Amino acid sequence: MHRTGELYGHYQTLGQQKESATLGMWIFLATEILFFGGLFMTYTVNRHTYPDVFAFSSRTIDLKWGAINTVVLIGSSLTMAMSVWSAQVGKKKLVTTFLILTLILGSVFLGIKGVEYHAKYVEHHIPGSNYDLYYCTSNPDACGLNGKALEDEKRELADLTEKVGGPVAVNSHSQLFFSLYFGMTGLHALHMIVGAGLLLWLIIESMKGRFTPQYNTPVENIGLYWHFVDIVWIYLFPLLYLIDRH
Amino acid sequence: MSEHIVSPKIYILIFAALMILTFTTVYAATVDLNQYYAGLNVIVALVVATCKAILVILFFMHAYYSSKRTQLIIISGFFWLAIMLSLTLGDYASRSWDAH
Amino acid sequence: MSTTPPKSPGHQMPEEHYLNATYGIRSWLLTTDHKRIAWLYLMGVTFFFSVGGIFAGMIRVHLLTPTGFLVTPETYNKLFTMHGVAMVFFFLIPSIPAVLGNFLLPLMIGAKDVAFPKLNLLSWYVYITGGCFVLYSFATGGLDTGWTFYTPLSSVYSNSAVAPAVIGIFINGFSSILTGLNFVVTIHTMRAPGMTWFRLPLFVWAQYATSIIFILGTPVIAITLLLAGLERIFHLGFFNPALGGDPILFQHLFWFYSHPAVYIMILPAMGVVSEIIPTFARKPIFGYTFIAASSIAIAVIGFFVWAHHMFLTGESTYAALAFSLLSYLVAIPSAVKVFNWTATLYKGSISYDTPMLYALGFIGLFLIGGLTGLFLACLGLDIHIHDTYFVIAHFHYIMVGGAIMGYLGGLHFWWPKITGKLYPEFLARVAAVTLFIGFNLTFGPQFILGFLGMPRRYHNYPPEFQVLNVLSTAGASILAIGYLLPIAYFTWSVRYGRAAGPNPWPATGLEWTTASPPPTENFDVTPVVDWEPYDYKNRPDLGLAAPVAPLAPAHGDD
Numbered sequence: 001m002h003r004t005g006e007l008y009g010h011y012q013t014l015g016q017q018k019e020s021a022t023l024g025m026w027i028f029l030a031t032e033i034l035f036f037g038g039l040f041m042t043y044t045v046n047r048h049t050y051p052d053v054f055a056f057s058s059r060t061i062d063l064k065w066g067a068i069n070t071v072v073l074i075g076s077s078l079t080m081a082m083s084v085w086s087a088q089v090g091k092k093k094l095v096t097t098f099l100i101l102t103l104i105l106g107s108v109f110l111g112i113k114g115v116e117y118h119a120k121y122v123e124h125h126i127p128g129s130n131y132d133l134y135y136c137t138s139n140p141d142a143c144g145l146n147g148k149a150l151e152d153e154k155r156e157l158a159d160l161t162e163k164v165g166g167p168v169a170v171n172s173h174s175q176l177f178f179s180l181y182f183g184m185t186g187l188h189a190l191h192m193i194v195g196a197g198l199l200l201w202l203i204i205e206s207m208k209g210r211f212t213p214q215y216n217t218p219v220e221n222i223g224l225y226w227h228f229v230d231i232v233w234i235y236l237f238p239l240l241y242l243i244d245r246h
Numbered sequence: 247m248s249e250h251i252v253s254p255k256i257y258i259l260i261f262a263a264l265m266i267l268t269f270t271t272v273y274a275a276t277v278d279l280n281q282y283y284a285g286l287n288v289i290v291a292l293v294v295a296t297c298k299a300i301l302v303i304l305f306f307m308h309a310y311y312s313s314k315r316t317q318l319i320i321i322s323g324f325f326w327l328a329i330m331l332s333l334t335l336g337d338y339a340s341r342s343w344d345a346h
Numbered sequence: 347m348s349t350t351p352p353k354s355p356g357h358q359m360p361e362e363h364y365l366n367a368t369y370g371i372r373s374w375l376l377t378t379d380h381k382r383i384a385w386l387y388l389m390g391v392t393f394f395f396s397v398g399g400i401f402a403g404m405i406r407v408h409l410l411t412p413t414g415f416l417v418t419p420e421t422y423n424k425l426f427t428m429h430g431v432a433m434v435f436f437f438l439i440p441s442i443p444a445v446l447g448n449f450l451l452p453l454m455i456g457a458k459d460v461a462f463p464k465l466n467l468l469s470w471y472v473y474i475t476g477g478c479f480v481l482y483s484f485a486t487g488g489l490d491t492g493w494t495f496y497t498p499l500s501s502v503y504s505n506s507a508v509a510p511a512v513i514g515i516f517i518n519g520f521s522s523i524l525t526g527l528n529f530v531v532t533i534h535t536m537r538a539p540g541m542t543w544f545r546l547p548l549f550v551w552a553q554y555a556t557s558i559i560f561i562l563g564t565p566v567i568a569i570t571l572l573l574a575g576l577e578r579i580f581h582l583g584f585f586n587p588a589l590g591g592d593p594i595l596f597q598h599l600f601w602f603y604s605h606p607a608v609y610i611m612i613l614p615a616m617g618v619v620s621e622i623i624p625t626f627a628r629k630p631i632f633g634y635t636f637i638a639a640s641s642i643a644i645a646v647i648g649f650f651v652w653a654h655h656m657f658l659t660g661e662s663t664y665a666a667l668a669f670s671l672l673s674y675l676v677a678i679p680s681a682v683k684v685f686n687w688t689a690t691l692y693k694g695s696i697s698y699d700t701p702m703l704y705a706l707g708f709i710g711l712f713l714i715g716g717l718t719g720l721f722l723a724c725l726g727l728d729i730h731i732h733d734t735y736f737v738i739a740h741f742h743y744i745m746v747g748g749a750i751m752g753y754l755g756g757l758h759f760w761w762p763k764i765t766g767k768l769y770p771e772f773l774a775r776v777a778a779v780t781l782f783i784g785f786n787l788t789f790g791p792q793f794i795l796g797f798l799g800m801p802r803r804y805h806n807y808p809p810e811f812q813v814l815n816v817l818s819t820a821g822a823s824i825l826a827i828g829y830l831l832p833i834a835y836f837t838w839s840v841r842y843g844r845a846a847g848p849n850p851w852p853a854t855g856l857e858w859t860t861a862s863p864p865p866t867e868n869f870d871v872t873p874v875v876d877w878e879p880y881d882y883k884n885r886p887d888l889g890l891a892a893p894v895a896p897l898a899p900a901h902g903d904d
Contacts, residue, residue: 009458010457010458010459010460010463010536011536012872016535016536019534019535020461020462020531020534020535020536022316023315023316023319023530023531023534023535024461024462024527024528024531026316026319026320027319027527027530027531027561028527029323030319030320030322030323030326030561030562031323031523031527031561031562031564031565032565033323033324033326033327034323034326034327034330034562034563034565034566035565035566035568035569036569037326037327037330037331037565037566037569038330038565038566038568038569038570038573038599039569039573040327040331041330041331041334041595041598041599042573042584042595042599044331044335045334045335045338045592045595046584046592048335048338049590049592050590063272067268067272070268071265071268074261074264074265074268074298074302075261077302077306078257078258078260078261078306080306081252081257081305081306082254082257085251085252085253085254085257088251089251127580127581127582128580128581169590172583172589172590173590175582175583175589176582176583176584176589176590176591179582179583179584183573183576220308223306223307224307227302227303227306227307228307230302230306231298231299231302231303234295234298234299234302235295235299237271237295238271238275238291238292238294238295239291242271242272242274242275242291243275243287243288244275244287245272245275245276246275246276246277246278315534322562323562326562326649329649329650330566330598330602333650333652333653334595334598334602336665336668337598337653337656337661337662337665338594340661340662340664340665341660341661341662341665342662343662343663343664344662344663344664
């Protein structure tokens with residue numbers, strides 16, 4: 001079994017091996033741009049067709065969790081970059097520290113996503129047979145709605161229903177939004193889970209002292225992957241959470 | 247791939263910029279910009295997001311210090327996505343252009 | 347038949363080579379040797395070709411009579427769908443890249459293996475896994491949506507096994523992506539000293555261009571089919587008008603990949619032709635730089651034309667004009683290649699070995715296929731011939747007359763290198779001619795049928811079309827012989843063929859400087875390249891110094 005840092009038999013030099021690994025990761029990330037891109041295309045067409053329904057649906061997602069998650073994820077990119085720096089300057093213990101911090105922040109992100117998904121479940125916003133955008137205004141206690149917030153939502157929903165042409169249309173079209181919400185954040189979360197697994201492997205290897213100024217390619221390349229996942233979120237956040245908050 | 251070592255100072259600076267931009271985009275969403283120009287809210291949101299993405303790509307991912315080949319791969323990925331988005335949206339937009 | 351093959355004077359199989367270096371099923375299923383992985387793919391694509399071919403045979407038999415007698419209309423829909431899915435995704439797209447590309451790429455650039463050998467093996471397993479899902483779909487109700495999976499038929503209304511099929515094709519997409527990624531990195535980082543970009547064989551340029559399409563296009567079909575599958579399983583509404591969705595969106599997403607996919611199918615075949623023509627004309631290729639650049643141009647421009655599949659979906663005149671113009675543009679680099687191959691042949695010293703027969707056939711048939719593509723790209727014409735047999739004839743001229751003939755030509759050309767054995771030349775020429783005749787008889791009449799208005803994907807037709815349909819089916823039976831013969835004699839040659847020696851043709855190119863079959867690590871010593879490609883006028887070591895006379899078949903030095 002190949003030990004981290006050794007030369008594979010089919011390469012001539014370690015430099016060739018490193019160049020190949022990094023080039024391979026960048027090309028993989030390019031494929032990911034197109035992979036997520038198909039979802040962004042679907043989102044764009046649907047938001048353009050149903051602007052009001054999308055705006056309303058977006059407002060039912062809790063902005064504070066999204067904003068906190070954005071800060072958390074960008075923070076994890078910072079700690080990941082710091083981990084690479086630590087390897088480059090030979091501070092082996094710091095490599096592990098920053099990797100662990102990155103993993104913690106990534107886990108916080110996933111935990112908050114879990115909280116959000118649970119809220120959507122409670123509010124009957126998960127596409128399927130239980131879906132009903134009108135559930136919360138009919139069952140305000142279940143959704144934790146009261147007072148002015150409840151009145152505002154009832155009024156907006158009534159306006160929307162009249163504008164779009166009935167509750168069936170509102171439910172169909174808003175389900176498109178939530179399908180995209182779960183599809184896009186779900187695919188993103190899946191990538192983060194894979195990233196968490198890779199971070200775990202990196203942490204273990206870094207504790208063996210494998211990453212040095214001469215050899216830190218895995219940290220760098222997994223860092224690239226992690227930053228890419230961050231960039232996807234940087235676009236998801238405004239497109240899903242910030243359609244219309246005024 | 248360049249062995250240029252980016253200092254933690256730069257990383258912290260970039261992080262600060264990203265936080266400012268995050269705050270900006272949240273604030274801009276609470277203001278009705280569409281009254282000044284149709285679609286201005288989404289334009290601002292996308293411009294801010296793109297600025298954030300560029301900062302992450304250039305500095306956290308070291309693209310600023312990387313080879314032309316790497317930079318070409320990055321640009322190609324986004325350019326190809328742009329092909330898909332623009333030509334598809336172009337078809338949708340132009341469907342109403344025929345007189346009948 | 348004697349059990350010990352007669353020894354050709356001066357040629358023997360090397361003692362140890364990649365095929366006998368290790369034994370046992372594990373040494374094959376866990377191999378990271380690109381040459382063995384090429385064999386694994388060869389088995390896979392041949393299997394799926396047979397599956398697709400059986401469906402094609404059933405279609406042609408059914409269409410012998412105007413009312414169709416073999417199967418019900420519903421089953422007929424399944425036949426053409428499964429034929430398309432098996433052929434496009436599991437034969438045509440992988441064939442040359444995964445079989446010939448995997449085998450040859452490291453040899454042609456002087457490397458020991460590809461950049462990521464384990465990823466290479468993984469890509470084969472991903473291919474097989476995707477294939478299993480699709481076979482499961484075929485076996486449990488089949489597929490009747492057309493290989494294009496248009497919604498909402500595929501995502502809502504079809505009663506066939508759509509979900510496993512789209513999952514299988516989704517999974518298979520990652521096989522392509524991994525192969526493309528591997529090839530691009532390999533070509534960038536693993537070239538031997540002296541192997542500069544413009545000394546690369548044109549087959550390598552073709553693989554590079556194909557890999558660009560693998561990398562940038564395949565992810566889009568992956569996410570699209572995933573969405574369609576999710577829509578079907580969870581009753582989502584992206585592409586379903588009843589729920590506010592948009593079928594046109596599906597078509598845009600689908601064709602964004604599937605049009606460039608046809609360039610995935612043809613570019614490698616063009617690369618093969620660019621290798622064969624100079625060898626059997628004993629001349630350097632004409633316009634090397636233009637051919638290399640045209641490969642990249644086709645790969646890039648090919649991404650801008652997809653909506654020519656959607657002319658009849660309500661596109662405005664303006665959008666249709668734009669896509670029509672771009673479609674004409676993408677024909678130009680292809681034409682550049684045809685002109686360059688022709689110029690290579692001019693005043694060449696031509697010999698008609700089997701690979702050359704396939705390459706010459708390619709040029710003529712691709713010309714017809716390509717030009718009829720321009721007929722379809724012409725808006726006024728497309729209104730009449732869209733969704734008719736004209737389209738079917740057009741793409742079969744390219745896929746069979748082009749891609750498959752390129753694949754077979756390549757298999758014949760490099761068979762001595764891959765197996766160390768020679769196939770029987772006379773029988774192979776008979777097979778090539780049989781295939782050519784059978785092919786033209788099958789698909790030539792279909793141009794006429796399409797022009798006369800016979801729609802595609804119909805299980806029946808007006809009686810006045812019967813003669814042409816019968817001709818087409820007759821052609822198909824001859825075509826089948828043309829396919830079966832190589833399978834038979836290739837298999838025979840592995841055991842009983844004459845030993846080929848390192849360079850039977852002889853041809854220039856690094857792959858011909860090593861033994862046949864090559865050792866596992868490809869070269870005993872890393873080559874250092876200091877010669878230009880296709881230097882057929884300047885190689886006394888190969889017996890190639892002007893003036894040259896046509897060679898006797900399979901004559902070479904050791």
